[in-house]
Amino acid sequence: MDGHVLDRSDGRDDGEDWTENFTELPGGAGISIILESTGEAGVGPRLHRHPYAETFIIRRGSALFTIGADQVEGRAGQVLVVPAGTPHTFRTGPGGYEAVHIHASATFETEWLE
Numbered sequence: 496m497d498g499h500v501l502d503r504s505d506g507r508d509d510g511e512d513w514t515e516n517f518t519e520l521p522g523g524a525g526i527s528i529i530l531e532s533t534g535e536a537g538v539g540p541r542l543h544r545h546p547y548a549e550t551f552i553i554r555r556g557s558a559l560f561t562i563g564a565d566q567v568e569g570r571a572g573q574v575l576v577v578p579a580g581t582p583h584t585f586r587t588g589p590g591g592y593e594a595v596h597i598h599a600s601a602t603f604e605t606e607w608l609e
Contacts, residue, residue, distance in 0.1 A: 498522070527598040531594045534591035541609040542584045547599040549583070551575040554595070557588035583609055 504515060511532055517526045518527040532555070539558065551560075557570040563585045569585070572592075577583045579599075 505582055510519055525601055527603055529596040532593040536587055536589045538586040538587050543605050543607050544580055544582045547579050549577045550597040552595045556591040558585040558592045560585040560608035
């Protein structure tokens, strides 16, 4: 096979209750990703920023994002893009949250602001 398959590190074969970070992806992808799925409300990272853009593809549920000075409710079916250098955070909504977070870098570079 010419492609690459990455499995969950915990061995489960579903997409539920899952947070996984993938950096330096094989095949020269040039990005890193976070896969996140939770049924829990009110969770999310501390305020931070990256020297590259981060794209959120929301698959299920919602989250309240703070992006710079703005607050945006991101919901299933939406794509949010946070520009490079912009402080951001989010808190998952009452129905949980499932998303793919794409970092425009092969490795994570995060400056924590809180």
